[in-house]
Amino acid sequence: MEMLAVVVLAVFTAGYVVLAGADLGVGMLLPVLGRGPAERRVVIASFAPFFLGNEVWLVAVAGVMAGAFPGLEHDLLAGLFPLFAVLLVAWVVRDMGLWLRGRVDAAAWRGGCDAAIVAGSWGLALVLASLLGTVLAGDPAGGLNAGSVLGLPLAGVFALHGAGFARMRCTGAVLERARRFPARYGVTAVVLAGVVAAAGARLPLEGAAAPGTGLAVTAVMTAVLLPLLLAAQALVWWTFRGRVDSPSYL
Incomplete structure (x- = not known):
C-alpha cells in the first residue's frame, strides 16, 4: 500500500509539473511572444482553458x-518554509494578473497585470526549480541547501516547455x-517528468507514511478521483485542441 501511495504521489506531482509547467513557461515568455496588448491576449488565450484544471x-x-x-x-x-511562502505569493500574483487583466479597459491596468503574470x-x-534541486541534493527536511541554487537553471526548462x-x-x-x-x-x-521522478527517489519516505488506515483511505480516494481527473483533463485538451488566433475571456 505504501508503494502505491508513492507511485500516486509521483504521478500527481509529475502531472502538475508537466501540465502547469507549460502555463508557467508561456507566462514567463509573455513579453517575448506577444509584442503588444492584442498579441498578449492571444498568448494568454493559448493556455486560458487549461490553467485552472492544471492547478488541481x-x-x-x-x-x-x-x-x-x-x-x-x-x-x-x-x-x-521560505520556498513554500514564495510559491504561495507567486501563485496568487500570477493568478491575480490573469483574472483581473480584462476587468479594466486601460493600458496601464493591462500593463500592470501583464507584469504580475510574468513575475508570478x-x-x-524558480521556486519549483529550487524545490526540485533541494530534494535532489538530499535531506530537504534540513532546510535549504546547495541544490536550491543548483536547481535554478531548471527554470529555463520551464520557459522552453512554454x-x-x-x-x-x-x-x-x-x-x-x-x-x-x-x-x-x-x-x-519528458525532461521535467524525469527530474520529478529523480527527486521523488531522493525523498526520505521511510517512517513518514501514515498508519494503515490513512493509507487505505488515501488509496480509495485516489482510485475514485484519479480517473475523473484524467478524464476531465483529456476532455479539456480535446475540446480546445485547435490553435488560437483570437483573445479569450482573460
Missing part, C-alpha cells in the same frame, strides 16, 4: 501527501517567435 494537480499532490505521508509534509513545510510565472518556476506549448497552440507572428526557441513540448515534458 497541485491540490491533489498536497492531499496525497497530507493523507499518505503526513510526516514528510511536516518536515518539508518546516524545512523549506517566473517566481513559480515555448513548445506555444508552438502547438498559437498562430501568426506569435507562432514564429515561439519557433525561435529550440523547444519541443514532448521533449521538455
Whole structure:
C-alpha cells in the first residue's frame, strides 16, 4: 500500500509539473511572444482553458501527501518554509494578473497585470526549480541547501516547455517567435517528468507514511478521483485542441 501511495504521489506531482509547467513557461515568455496588448491576449488565450484544471494537480499532490505521508509534509513545510511562502505569493500574483487583466479597459491596468503574470510565472518556476534541486541534493527536511541554487537553471526548462506549448497552440507572428526557441513540448515534458521522478527517489519516505488506515483511505480516494481527473483533463485538451488566433475571456 505504501508503494502505491508513492507511485500516486509521483504521478500527481509529475502531472502538475508537466501540465502547469507549460502555463508557467508561456507566462514567463509573455513579453517575448506577444509584442503588444492584442498579441498578449492571444498568448494568454493559448493556455486560458487549461490553467485552472492544471492547478488541481497541485491540490491533489498536497492531499496525497497530507493523507499518505503526513510526516514528510511536516518536515518539508518546516524545512523549506521560505520556498513554500514564495510559491504561495507567486501563485496568487500570477493568478491575480490573469483574472483581473480584462476587468479594466486601460493600458496601464493591462500593463500592470501583464507584469504580475510574468513575475508570478517566473517566481513559480524558480521556486519549483529550487524545490526540485533541494530534494535532489538530499535531506530537504534540513532546510535549504546547495541544490536550491543548483536547481535554478531548471527554470529555463520551464520557459522552453512554454515555448513548445506555444508552438502547438498559437498562430501568426506569435507562432514564429515561439519557433525561435529550440523547444519541443514532448521533449521538455519528458525532461521535467524525469527530474520529478529523480527527486521523488531522493525523498526520505521511510517512517513518514501514515498508519494503515490513512493509507487505505488515501488509496480509495485516489482510485475514485484519479480517473475523473484524467478524464476531465483529456476532455479539456480535446475540446480546445485547435490553435488560437483570437483573445479569450482573460
